[in-house]
Amino acid sequence: MTKHKDNQTEEQILEAAQQVFQAKGMDGARMQEIADKANINKAMLHYYYRSKQLLFEAVFKKAFALLAPQLNAILNDDSALEDKIRSFTHNYISFMMKHPYLPNFIIQELNRNPKFIESLKNNVAFPNISKFKTQVEEEVEKGTIVSVNAEQLFINILSLNVFPFVASPLIKAFTNVDDKAYKAMLEDRKTAVSDFIINAIKK
Amino acid sequence: MTKHKDNQTEEQILEAAQQVFQAKGMDGARMQEIADKANINKAMLHYYYRSKQLLFEAVFKKAFALLAPQLNAILNDDSALEDKIRSFTHNYISFMMKHPYLPNFIIQELNRNPKFIESLKNNVAFPNISKFKTQVEEEVEKGTIVSVNAEQLFINILSLNVFPFVASPLIKAFTNVDDKAYKAMLEDRKTAVSDFIINAIKK
DNA sequence: ATAAGGTTTAACCATTTGGTTAACAAAAGT
DNA sequence: ACTTTTGTTAACCAAATGGTTAAACCTTAT
The missing domain is CATH 1.10.10.60 (Homeodomain-like)
Known part of the structure; x- marks a missing residue:
């Protein structure tokens, strides 16, 4: 003490x-x-x-440092593509259900000040697509998946996993679903999303 | 005059x-x-x-009234599911490339004040999933698509189309892509996204 | 004990901000 | 013509807000 x-x-x-x-x-x-x-x-x-600005930056960097490893799981892990998609989807949704404010916070503040991303690239282990791109291209060549652009696939994976957390009020309203049922739907998505993605790219 | x-x-x-x-x-x-x-x-x-609040609400409602018909195209149109997915994806991405601020604005302000959605439900032609749900269930029964939950499919369609506009700074950074190349990627998505979705649900 | 250093507080300050007022200008109605 | 209504402006105001200050309070090393 x-x-x-x-x-x-x-x-x-x-x-x-x-x-x-x-x-x-x-x-x-x-x-x-x-x-x-x-x-x-x-x-x-x-x-x-x-200052407020510096306090904000401390909060933002901490939040981003929490998110980055999640994304690196799909971008830089060594496992096979299909396994990665399944585990990423499962883990990401579990993680975000514990931190539901995170993705919206980061996206919003990055839109407000896009230059901010530059300082992140230096400070944090910043996710990068290059390794993932090589892997996708290899699997396309091997013929295990249909011909897809790696960037597009990455955007699709990210969209399907992140968007339901960013737009929850809107989706809840359109689908006439309350908080509890929405959580159940997110729970389902842990497997439903990976099935969907794999179906879409499997030959 | x-x-x-x-x-x-x-x-x-x-x-x-x-x-x-x-x-x-x-x-x-x-x-x-x-x-x-x-x-x-x-x-x-x-x-x-x-007041600022009322001016804001005028702007918000106008923006939402612009977005709602886009969504009703997939929810309430009479055409076949596959056709709807193709035309919605194409039209939505075209539309949003002209109004890139729209989705983020609506999502952000709805997160800030979720009660706000109630007043929208009365004022505007508010998108509703029920007809779409019936259609999906019919197609599942007919056996033209795999067994999918209509709400999940709707969320997937929305995610794949909207997210790239909401999270553009983040995605640009991860994929090392500049403004011009990002626009080209969005252009590709007009067909790539519908192919992806249809692949995922086609038997 | 006490000097020194970091920690905490109440009061204060300058600026910003949404909003108002009172006077003025321009149409429109009579 | 003139009166009333509508549109427009400059000046003003009270509250809120980020930030500062000077004094008090601990803790600890000497």
Whole structure:
């Protein structure tokens, strides 16, 4: 119990900031609300993070660092394509059901400030398609899957997995489904999406 | 040239508001910026629309009214399922390439305020899945497509078509693709996506 | 004990922001 | 002609907001 209270406060702030920023975005978030949620004085936010912008960036980078390994699972893992699709879909949906704010937060703030992505490319293990592209091209050549463009396939996989988390209010409304039933549908998607994708590319 | 100048001003405001709201969201938008873009005094915004909230709602409803018919094309049209998937994909991507801000704007603001969807259900021709569901179930019974849940299929179609517009900065970064090449990829998707979907459900 | 260093708080500040007001200009109705 | 209604503007206002400050409070090493 020597001097870890500082670390603890810093963590409290980051935790509270994460909640507020992810729920309301950079522009909608209020420093006072973050301070209240962290049970500290507003000046502490500036003591530890200097400015709203820097606090936001800390939250954003932490969120992105959480997402990146998920994506690298499909882009850089060594297993066979079909296995990867199944495990990625299963794992990604499980993961996002625990962090439902994440994808929307990242997409929204990246749209607000596209330059922001440049700093991420340096700081975090940034997902890259090249290895996945080689693998897809090999499988096409071997004849195990139909001829597909690797980028398009990647976009399709990503779309089918991410979109239901980004657009949930809209989809719920169109399909006349409540929260509970929507969760059940997401649960089904852990296998339904991979079946769908594999069906689409299997010869 | 009698008394349409009023209408003209009102339109200028709505047009400017649309640009600013869609680029920066409700919270990030500034009334002064809208006024400047419309080349009018800030007080005029309140003269015609009373408040930021009401101006925003006018913009939002107009945007949603533009989107809804697109979705009704796949949900309520009478043509055969396969034809619908092909024409929807083609038309939706063409349409969104002309209005790239639209889907992100609607999704973002609906996440910010999910209650908002209730008022839409009354005002606009709100897309509904029921007819589409019947059609899918019939085709499954006839044996022309594999056994799929209609809601899941709808989500898949929507995901594959919408997501690339919502997450473009992210996808561009992962696939190392610039603006021009991304547009070409979207162009390809007009047929690639429908092929993908039909492959996935065809027996 | 006490000096030094980091930590925390209440009060304060400058700027921004949505919104209002009162006067003025332009049509439109009589 | 003149009165009323509608459209437009500059100046103004109160509240909110990100950020600062100066003093108080701990903790710890000397």
